[in-house]
Amino acid sequence: MVTNVLLCGVGGQxxxxxxxxxSEAALMSGYAVKKSEVHGMSxxxxxxxxxxxxxxxxxxxxxxxxxxxxxxxxxxxxxxxLRALPQTxxxxxxxxxxxxxxxxxxxxxxxxxxxxxxxxxxxxxxxxHVVPAFAIATxxxxxxxxxxxxxxxxxxxxxxxxxxxxxxIKHSVRPRAVDSSLKAxxxxxxALAGA
Amino acid sequence: xxxxxxxxGNEAIARGAxxxxxxxxxxxxxxxxxxxxxxxxxxxxxxxxxxxxEKCALEAAAGxxxxxxxxxxxxxxxxxxxxxxxxxxxxxxxxxxxxxxVCADDPEMHSSQNEQDNRNYARAAKAPVxxxxxxxxxxxxxxxxxxxxxxxxxxxxxRTTTRIAHSDTPVILGExxxxxxxxxAVRDRQKYVMIPAYARKRRRAMHERTLAxxxxxxxxxxxxTEPGDGKTGIIASGVAYQYAKEAAPGASFxxxxxxxxxxxxxxxxxxxxxxxxxxxEELDPIITEQVLAMGLAVEPLPQTLQFGELSPTRVxxxxxxxDPELSGDSLPPRPxxxxxxxxxxxxxxxxxxxxxxxxxxxxxxxLGTLPPLQALDTCxxxxxxxxxxxxxxxxxxxxxxxxxxxxxxxFVHSGITGLINIAYNGSPAVVCILDNGTTAMTxxxxxxxxxxxxxxxxxxxxxxxxxxxxxGIPNVEVIDPRDxxxxxxxxxxxxxxxxPWVIIxxxxxxxxxxxxxxxxxxxxxxxxxxxxxxxxxxPAIAAEPTDDPRKxxxxxxxxxxxxxxxxAQVCPQDAIHVAEADGAED
Numbered sequence: 064m065v066t067n068v069l070l071c072g073v074g075g076q077x078x079x080x081x082x083x084x085x086s087e088a089a090l091m092s093g094y095a096v097k098k099s100e101v102h103g104m105s106x107x108x109x110x111x112x113x114x115x116x117x118x119x120x121x122x123x124x125x126x127x128x129x130x131x132x133x134x135x136x137x138x139x140x141x142x143x144x145l146r147a148l149p150q151t152x153x154x155x156x157x158x159x160x161x162x163x164x165x166x167x168x169x170x171x172x173x174x175x176x177x178x179x180x181x182x183x184x185x186x187x188x189x190x191x192h193v194v195p196a197f198a199i200a201t202x203x204x205x206x207x208x209x210x211x212x213x214x215x216x217x218x219x220x221x222x223x224x225x226x227x228x229x230x231x232i233k234h235s236v237r238p239r240a241v242d243s244s245l246k247a248x249x250x251x252x253x254a255l256a257g258a
Numbered sequence: 259x260x261x262x263x264x265x266x267g268n269e270a271i272a273r274g275a276x277x278x279x280x281x282x283x284x285x286x287x288x289x290x291x292x293x294x295x296x297x298x299x300x301x302x303x304x305x306x307x308x309x310x311x312e313k314c315a316l317e318a319a320a321g322x323x324x325x326x327x328x329x330x331x332x333x334x335x336x337x338x339x340x341x342x343x344x345x346x347x348x349x350x351x352x353x354x355x356x357x358x359x360v361c362a363d364d365p366e367m368h369s370s371q372n373e374q375d376n377r378n379y380a381r382a383a384k385a386p387v388x389x390x391x392x393x394x395x396x397x398x399x400x401x402x403x404x405x406x407x408x409x410x411x412x413x414x415x416x417r418t419t420t421r422i423a424h425s426d427t428p429v430i431l432g433e434x435x436x437x438x439x440x441x442x443a444v445r446d447r448q449k450y451v452m453i454p455a456y457a458r459k460r461r462r463a464m465h466e467r468t469l470a471x472x473x474x475x476x477x478x479x480x481x482x483t484e485p486g487d488g489k490t491g492i493i494a495s496g497v498a499y500q501y502a503k504e505a506a507p508g509a510s511f512x513x514x515x516x517x518x519x520x521x522x523x524x525x526x527x528x529x530x531x532x533x534x535x536x537x538x539e540e541l542d543p544i545i546t547e548q549v550l551a552m553g554l555a556v557e558p559l560p561q562t563l564q565f566g567e568l569s570p571t572r573v574x575x576x577x578x579x580x581d582p583e584l585s586g587d588s589l590p591p592r593p594x595x596x597x598x599x600x601x602x603x604x605x606x607x608x609x610x611x612x613x614x615x616x617x618x619x620x621x622x623x624x625l626g627t628l629p630p631l632q633a634l635d636t637c638x639x640x641x642x643x644x645x646x647x648x649x650x651x652x653x654x655x656x657x658x659x660x661x662x663x664x665x666x667x668x669f670v671h672s673g674i675t676g677l678i679n680i681a682y683n684g685s686p687a688v689v690c691i692l693d694n695g696t697t698a699m700t701x702x703x704x705x706x707x708x709x710x711x712x713x714x715x716x717x718x719x720x721x722x723x724x725x726x727x728x729x730g731i732p733n734v735e736v737i738d739p740r741d742x743x744x745x746x747x748x749x750x751x752x753x754x755x756x757x758p759w760v761i762i763x764x765x766x767x768x769x770x771x772x773x774x775x776x777x778x779x780x781x782x783x784x785x786x787x788x789x790x791x792x793x794x795x796x797p798a799i800a801a802e803p804t805d806d807p808r809k810x811x812x813x814x815x816x817x818x819x820x821x822x823x824x825x826a827q828v829c830p831q832d833a834i835h836v837a838e839a840d841g842a843e844d
Contacts, residue, residue: 073592086426090264097392099425101368102289102701107622108797109594124503126392126425129570146589164815165800166592170792171630172801174590206817211714256762 065118066184066221067128072139073164074085074111080235081137082113084214088223088231089117099126108167110143130196135220137213139196140164148184155189158216158255160196160209192216192255199250208247209239215251262428267418270429271330272297272392279436279609280304281327283353284315286671287333287700289369290423291362295332296703299712303434308703308712310335311640311671316344319357323449326439327355328404335363335376340672342379347452348413349383350460351588352467354444356407358400359385360416362423365540366567369699371620371637373565375541376417380518386465386471386520387415388480389496393427399480399515401432410474411465417517419540421497421567463675472519479514483528490577491532493525493545498568502538505574520548536577540568570660596625598798599773599820601765602692604739605663606633607794607828608746612753614661617650621665622699623692634737641672644689648676649800651685658753661688667697667705670720672687673828674729680758681730688752688759689731692739693722694767702770724758739763742827768820775821776836780812784833787811789835791825799825 068085069079079100080115081188086098096150100113116123133151138144149156161181168174177183185191211232218228236244263272272294275283275547283306285291285297299306307323309315312333319329328558330710331341338345338361345359361379364370380387388403390396396418403414448456475481494502503511512528514520528534529549536557537546541564549556560581563572575582596603606626609616610633618624618634619642627634636646647662664673669691680687697703704710709719726734737748745763752759766773778799780791787809792801798818801810814825816837826834 071654074594085263090262090428095428095523096264097425097427099421102292102424105470107594107597107625107699108592124500124507125570126421126427126497126500127569129504129574131571142589142592146592148588149587165802166590166658167595167629167795168590170795170799170801170810172808173629176590232303 065116065121065123067133068133068135068137068221069128069133069147069150070113070115070137071143073107073143074108076111076139077207078113078139079109081210081214082115084231084235085115086117087234088227091227091230092223094119095121095123097123097126100138110146112147115157123178127196135217137217139209139213142166142176143178145177148187148189151189153188157184157189157191158194158213159184159191159214160195162197189200194251194254196251199254200247203243203246203250204245205243208243211244211247212251212254215248216253216255217219218248219255261393263431264294264426265393265397265429266426267390267393267396267422268293268424269297270396271400271418272301272417272626273429273431274397275330275358275404276301277397277432277434278330278401278404278560279434280330280404281434281436282319282329283332284318285305285332286310286312286328286337287697287703288313288337288362289331289700290364290418290420291334291337291360292700292703294330294360295712296347299331306712308705310528310706312341314342316341316348316359317689320344320348320445323353323355323357323672325355325441326444327652328437329355329357330360330400331357332360333362333437334370336370336372337361338379345379345385345413346383349385350452350457350464351450352411353407353413355439356404357413358403358407358416359413360418362418362420362754366420368420371639372764373541375544376415377517377544378542378570380415384468385413385415387412387417388515388517389417389517390422390515391496391499391513392422393425393429395515396422397429397431410471412467417496419497431695461530468519472522475516475519475521476523478516481521481524482513483524484511484513487511488531489533491528491534491535492536492538493528493540493549495545496540498538498573501568501570501573504570506817511614517545520545523553525549525552526554538568538573538576573830574659583811593628594625595628595795595797596622597768597820598796599768599822601694601739601763601767602626603631603794603796603824604742605690605692605763606631606775607824608742608749609633609661609744612749613659614749614753615650617646617660617662619664619668620690621641621668623663623665626663628795630795641670641676644673644676644680647687647689648680648683648685651687652683656686656756661690661749661753663690663692666691666695666707667703669722670706674725676725677731678729686756686758688749688761690749690761690763691722693762693764694770696767696770698767698769702767704769707752711758722762731758731760733757733759734762735759736762736764739765740822740824742824773820777814777816777819777821778823778826778834778835779814779816779837780832781835782811784831786831788830790828790830794824794828796825
């Protein structure tokens with residue numbers, strides 16, 4: 064059984080670091096693991112997607128998730144959550160930061176930001192939870208750690224021990240960001256305690 | 259279980275090269291190949307460099323190879339076009355130390371101007387191609403290819419694609435093993451001097467070599483069959499193999515690690531062992547056509563499969579003879595944009611105002627073509643815009659609006675020759691070098707204009723104004739593109755002139771300098787909703803809806819604003835100011 068986690072948002076939100084931490088944690092847990100993302104032009108404020116796939120008992124072949132098979136979506140922006148939704152399974156767990164980053168197509172009047180994004184996210188019957196990762200990280204004094212807040216929120220659904228998460232964070236972020244990242248992870252974990 | 263390390267394909271290639279005792283690494287940054295040389299530099303022990311361009315990189319490697327050094331040269335797919343001249347003839351001379359050319363194709367054009375399939379070079383140049391399908395194979399094939407390059411006396415192409423280069427998968431590492439070499443350039447004129455008389459002999463030697471490579475392809479473990487149900491047989495390589503394994507786990511597979519030359523006998527045996535034979539490959543039907551030419555029946559696939567990136571889902575559909583169009587959503591697109599505070603923005607805002615016809619180039623600034631800036635009219639290749647503006651002026655005369663824009667790294671890569679052509683042939687071209695002091699699009703690599711080398715050794719910094727003057731350009735001005743008044747005055751003077759001009763718009767890339775000044779905010783009382791600030795295309799300014807849909811309210815996101823102040827310069831009401839330190843959010 065392969066666990067497929069899709070992370071999405073806007074370039075600059077730390078999605079690539081979050082997927083690195085997650086894939087390292089899966090590796091440290093002894094799982095088969097693959098991660099895939101795109102660098103370069105798409106990072107300049109465009110939408111960013113990272114695929115992380117891992118499994119304890121079967122091989123992982125493709126580095127990208129087959130359409131409709133992501134069992135978890137970690138979305139750092141509301142519109143991007145909506146865009147990625149068709150890639151998730153009908154029972155998927157969707158964690159979304161209800162943040163609104165207006166794309167240039169809206170600024171230039173070529174398109175409108177959907178007002179009903181949250182309703183449309185919930186309409187498909189998936190398990191949707193709002194994780195105000197950016198706000199939580201900002202409260203902690205380091206808005207750049209929103210990516211790790213989101214991982215903390217996701218962590219109780221991923222079957223990876225807290226010791227492994229801590230190791231993976233230490234391995235994946237810059238030394239001076241380790242403490243703030245560990246705090247952000249705990250805050251994320253607490254944020255979704257009820258879900 | 260042995261220790262596994264999660265590596266990207268690019269890191270794994272660097273590791274494989276390091277373990278094989280590589281002594282020389284060169285290349286030019288290009289997505290998705292850019293991380294290989296920095297990773298190799300980090301591992302140490304080898305000489306590495308960012309070369310001026312891919313041609314320089316390969317020529318230097320050809321020289322280093324003469325001494326017996328193992329050499330790796332990295333580039334994106336289009337980089338091999340630049341290096342094609344030395345490449346083709348290097349396949350005649352062969353090598354002394356093994357030479358591996360990594361070229362990274364970009365199916366889907368995530369960050370490229372075309373989708374060429376570089377396996378096409380193999381047949382044209384008679385160069386063998388290996389295609390890894392994950393990071394472990396990227397490490398293994400790289401290490402092996404140096405030995406094979408020496409055994410068969412030919413440079414090897416290691417062809418990756420975006421989903422190999424930028425996917426992380428576990429790798430079991432090995433130790434570094436440096437072969438003993440004399441470290442002196444070998445002298446063998448009949449082999450290394452390609453005058454016609456000697457080249458004709460080498461052409462025959464190449465043929466013998468290709469026959470030997472074909473025999474090798476039949477027996478190497480790089481190519482393997484994986485038994486399955488015997489009904490569906492799939493020939494695949496690279497990441498397409500992984501997609502096909504996902505889509506048809508029960509099928510029989512012929513997994514090709516070497517895709518030129520092909521193992522013909524092996525393919526025939528495999529075809530006989532299955533009921534239906536499929537070839538799953540990304541981009542051009544190169545293997546397919548060779549298998550068809552063998553007289554074997556291959557199940558036809560939709561031709562649209564040749565466009566873009568494959569996926570497990572697309573391959574599953576293809577095995578049913580389908581390639582459904584993805585139903586596009588109606589959501590607002592989010593294309594990439596110039597960063598908040600990007601120094602290129604001032605130039606494009608001005609070019610738009612002056613209604614310039616802008617021949618563009620390859621780099622972040624190509625984004626100047628998108629709304630709302632829409633101030634870049636062509637993008638062809640590295641250095642192309644400099645040549646194009648010269649062609650426009652030479653064919654039809656000056657209409658006082660033609661401007662070429664080119665980044666600093668791109669100018670050094672391929673713009674200098676075009677500039678000399680302008681001076682020599684005397685067109686009154688205006689070339690604007692967008693000098694942000696880095697190779698920004700690919701992640702901020704140094705180049706001759708920065709004077710810092712890949713290994714961190716200080717290098718000699720190229721004097722950009724000096725080289726333009728030396729090329730014969732009489733008017734060379736350096737401006738600050740964040741000063742809109744100066745930018746407009748200089749561009750106007752240049753565009754009206756009957757002499758060639760170079761304008762160097764110099765201001766560091768915001769991603770490199772991390773120069774954050776206090777953010778700005780909009781005084782909503784003074785703002786008349788004219789939209790001037792929204793039209794500079796800054797991602798830190800959002801258009802918030804108001805009662806009048808034609809007059810949205812501009813709001814500056816303080817976490818994104820770097821305080822460049824360009825929006826304040828275009829505001830006709832002077833309604834944008836530096837935010838109070840603890841002022842209310844606007």
